[in-house]
Amino acid sequence: MLPVNEAEALILNLVQPLDSQQDAEVVDLSSAAGRILATPVTSQLDFPHWDNSAMDGYAVRYADVQNCSAEQPAILEIVEEIPCGFEPQVTIQPGQAARILTGSMMPDGADTVVMQEVTKREGDRVVILTAPQPQAFVRHRAAFYQAGTPLLPAGIALNAPEIAVLAAAQCTELPVYRRPRVAILSTGDELVTPDQPLQPGKIVDSNQYALAAIVAQSGAIPLMMGIVRDEREALKEAIASAISTADIVLSTGGVSVGDYDYVEEILAQLGAEIHIRSVAVKPGKPLTVATFPQNRKMGSGAAENQLFINKPVLYFGIPGNPVSALVSFWRFVQPALRKLSGLSQGWEPIWVKARSLHDLRSDGKRESYLWGCLNLKDGDFEFQLAGGSHSSGNLINLANTNGLAVVPVGTTFIPAGEQVLVLKI
Known part of the structure; x- marks a missing residue:
């Protein structure tokens, strides 16, 4: 039995992440939530797009207000009102000011904003009662991001904050990794589907549904391949089919030392390299981990030699007991699936x-x-x-x-x- 940490390290070293070229697809922004960015994104927009005010108040020339006080206020002529979304039409001259709102574009000639709390409006004039700091409350163009530089790196999950950034940057189509495909099959003559009558000695296959749910929650595509009976040829055919269509294969049951536990035998027949057979963990001791290398013939028979695996496949044979199956997934499979998906970091257990x-x-x-x-x-x-x-x-x-x-x-x-x-x- 391998110690748990050694098993984890071995599994993660076996994972070959999706390729940013071969395994990328373009999606629109409205479909990008939860996807993994395949290549870095840049924008042609500066953030902020232009100098703007961070406060409701008055846009002024610092030279006009730098020495004012309540005893000796600066009195300026208001020459323009600048609401949000409005392009200023006037250049601020000495002795002038513009009424400005938070987020509004700064007018030419002004370099400072005086917040309205330290002013007094008198008709078309404003009385400045306190001297501001130079360039106070001005958000300068490109202070947050400069056009043409990397905006978001590859290998990150696109969640709400990233979606907001991309929308603001007008990035409407995005290169993301395809979703990994995970084939799930349950083995055992004792198993029935949830919609079948439960006869004595039978067990409802909950693993198929639980694993499909957690695979989907992990951002991958579950391929539910159903129940496979304890027959060598049927199991071999099912595993071969799963390997040919998926990036990861999960089979439950058949990995212990029972009379009908054929999984390892069949994996060897199909040309797999078996790396782990059991782990010193409870629950979940029986754990088979195998790999099928890329561009390799699968099997030994003449007909089987025609079947090639055109991508690396990672195989997990996990216990059939429901809790053991989920614990094995959480502890070993989920980190591997996250790394495979293209995440550059954050795929380790938390x-x-x-x-x-x-x-x-x-x-x-x-x-x-x-x-x-x-x-x-x-x-x-x-x-x-x-x-x-x-x-x-x-x-x-x-x-x-x-x-x-x-x-x-x-x-x-x-x-x-x-x-x-x-x-x-």
């Missing part, structure tokens, strides 16, 4: 330290994950253990949880009130 509200127990033999709720209270995180059994088959108490507390190898007990490392999910 860890926080939290005070446990309950005693945490483990047998100490493997790194153990206990699920529960992570909450922020008075600036510090608290972890509340989910009630009920923490069995890998108990999916029920996993609902409404958002964190996995870690009990390290060699530790059997962490008392309530102690700090614990928690994986945010």
